[in-house]
Amino acid sequence: MTTDEIQYKKNLPDKSIQDFVECFWMVENSTGVDKEVIVMPDANFDLVFSKDNDQPFQIYLLGLGTLYDKRRLDANTKMFFISFKLLAAEYIFQQSIADLLNEFRLLPNDYLGFEESDLGDFDAFCIKATQAIIQLIPKNIDSRKQKLFELIYTSNGELTIKEFSEKTFWTSRQINRYFTKYFGISLKAYCGFLRFRISFNQLKKGELFPELNFSDQAHFSREVKKLSGVNPRELSRNENDRFIQVSAIDNK
Incomplete structure (x- = not known):
């Protein structure tokens, strides 16, 4: 078929x-x-x-x-x-x-x-x-790490590194050492990718303005183009279903 x-x-x-x-x-x-x-x-x-x-x-x-x-x-x-x-x-x-x-x-x-x-x-x-x-899934998981990732995902990566540190009682240095060891990037860099991913939903609906922790429209456009190769409008159009993660989002 x-x-x-x-x-x-x-x-x-x-x-x-x-x-x-x-x-x-x-x-x-x-x-x-x-x-x-x-x-x-x-x-x-x-x-x-x-x-x-x-x-x-x-x-x-x-x-x-x-x-x-x-x-x-x-x-x-x-x-x-x-x-x-x-x-x-x-x-x-x-x-x-x-x-x-x-x-x-x-x-x-x-x-x-x-x-x-x-x-x-x-x-x-x-x-x-x-x-x-x-x-x-193991029985014992470090509660600091559970709390850290809960905060990352519920905040859509919009907290500062200092806020993540204060809320988890884990120093910024320890957090970034952990991220570098296990993921190869810093927590700040990861939060940027997370905010970009979350923007797929709004872009698919044609909403081209920044909703998350971007300083302004120009900052948002620069980040979208850096991570997708096109500006927000082109990404939202998604001609021929080229952008695979946007295409996989359910239509609402």
Whole structure:
């Protein structure tokens, strides 16, 4: 079957894993032709399950992105994603992802018990992934880190580093050392990517003015262009569904 558009679907995580998972989403190019897409920083890192006509079933860990990247989405490609929040690096994967900044690492093609047949049903995949992640959640998690990430996500990254420090009783130096060790970037840089990601929703609705902690319209436009390659108006138009994270947002 061929269609004119790339197909997207997004599911939110169960409450039991929402401290670690941002969402599940899928993309399928059933148009019959290769498509150029642009992938932008979205403040998450991803476990990706992929299959196309030319490549075998693959599973890989995709680190944080700090740059926009033009990629080819081959015809007849299907990809499922688990988009993880940062706390998952230490407590689900038990490793630093600093070396995966703008990079990926191939994993065994039976990782967490998944196989190619799991790409047949996205909703069933999400249920299976949820059960697998629940089994990996440790009993003991540093309360300072839990509080820090709760503040980061609930504030949309709009607090200052000093405020994060004061509210978690963790020094700014300790926080940035932790971020550098596990994620390869500072907390301030990460908050910038998070604010950019959150702006996708307003841009998809055609709201081109800054809503978050941007000093003015010019600052907002500069940040959008730096991280997407285009200005806010072009990004909101999203011609031919080129911008993959914007395209994956549900229409309201």
